[in-house]
Amino acid sequence: MSNVIVINPFEVPAGQEDKALELWDKFAGYFRAQPGYISSKLHRAVSPDARFHLITLSEWESAEHFQAALTSDELKKLIESSTDVPPSYPGVYEVIRT
Amino acid sequence: MSNVIVINPFEVPAGQEDKALELWDKFAGYFRAQPGYISSKLHRAVSPDARFHLITLSEWESAEHFQAALTSDELKKLIESSTDVPPSYPGVYEVIRT
Numbered sequence: 001m002s003n004v005i006v007i008n009p010f011e012v013p014a015g016q017e018d019k020a021l022e023l024w025d026k027f028a029g030y031f032r033a034q035p036g037y038i039s040s041k042l043h044r045a046v047s048p049d050a051r052f053h054l055i056t057l058s059e060w061e062s063a064e065h066f067q068a069a070l071t072s073d074e075l076k077k078l079i080e081s082s083t084d085v086p087p088s089y090p091g092v093y094e095v096i097r098t
Numbered sequence: 099m100s101n102v103i104v105i106n107p108f109e110v111p112a113g114q115e116d117k118a119l120e121l122w123d124k125f126a127g128y129f130r131a132q133p134g135y136i137s138s139k140l141h142r143a144v145s146p147d148a149r150f151h152l153i154t155l156s157e158w159e160s161a162e163h164f165q166a167a168l169t170s171d172e173l174k175k176l177i178e179s180s181t182d183v184p185p186s187y188p189g190v191y192e193v194i195r196t
Contacts, residue, residue, distance in 0.1 A: 007140055007153055007185075024195070042195035043103055046161055050189030055105055057155075063144055089107075091116055091148030096120070097140035 001040065004063050008090040009052035017044075020054060020086050030078055031058065036065020054086075063092045101136065102161050106188040107150035115142075118152060118184050128176055129156065134163020149192045152184075 012020045024042060031037055040058035047065075060066040069075065078084065110118045122140060129135055138156035158164040167173065168188075177183065 004144060005143060007150075009105075009150070028195070033118075039196070041193050043105060043191035044194045046102060046190045046192055050191075051187040052105075052107070052189060055191065056187075089149040091150060092144045093141035093148075093153065093154075094144055095139050096142045097126070098137070 002062075002094075004054070004060050004066065005093045005095065006058040006060055006090060007050050007093055008056040008058075008088050010054040010088045012053035012058075012086045013053070014048070016084065017053065017084065019084055023082055023085060024056070026082070027078065029068060030075060034065070034072075035060040037069070046066045052072060060092075064091040083093065100160075100192075102158050102164065103191045103193065104154070104156040104158055104188060105163050105191055106154040106156075106186050108152040108184045108186045110151035110184045112146070112196055113133065114182065114184065121180055122152065122154070123182060124180070127177065128173060129167060130165070132141075132167040135167070137153070154165075158190075160175035164190060 008018070010020065028040065028042075038059040038061060039058055043055045043057065045053050058066075108118065126138065126140075129138070136157040138154055141153045141155065142145060143151050156164075
């Protein structure tokens, strides 16, 4: 099975970047510890008018590993204990053109 | 000036992937020829329920180079001569966490 890329664009309300980064660090700690996690990069928009102020790209060993990480009880509890989680649109991707 | 990453998520309607890829190739030919362009990768969602079926990541020498490419008369003509261009949300990004 080949590696996959998870891309997750976040709609961060104006003025909420600090709070969003704090949450990102908290959730990143969880994902990093999951089986199949390889690496991730957090992208921040240079200009304030971007629709998605933050976008994560992560590499995983497989879509199944990521799905398992996404549906765990541990993540559910982490979400329930967090406030102001920005809307996001995660998807699993493969590179088809370079 | 350091390199920037341009991320562009596309909302591709169901069944329109072939048409969207054809357009992507057409526009990629334009962007590749512009000053400051370095490279790009096209990501396709593995599952059909992803909000953004296609996402481009491109590297440019600077935000100014990308803005110049985005506002040229040549691109304007290319867009005017194209149909069914999917909605997209391009932004210029820098990596702030790895």
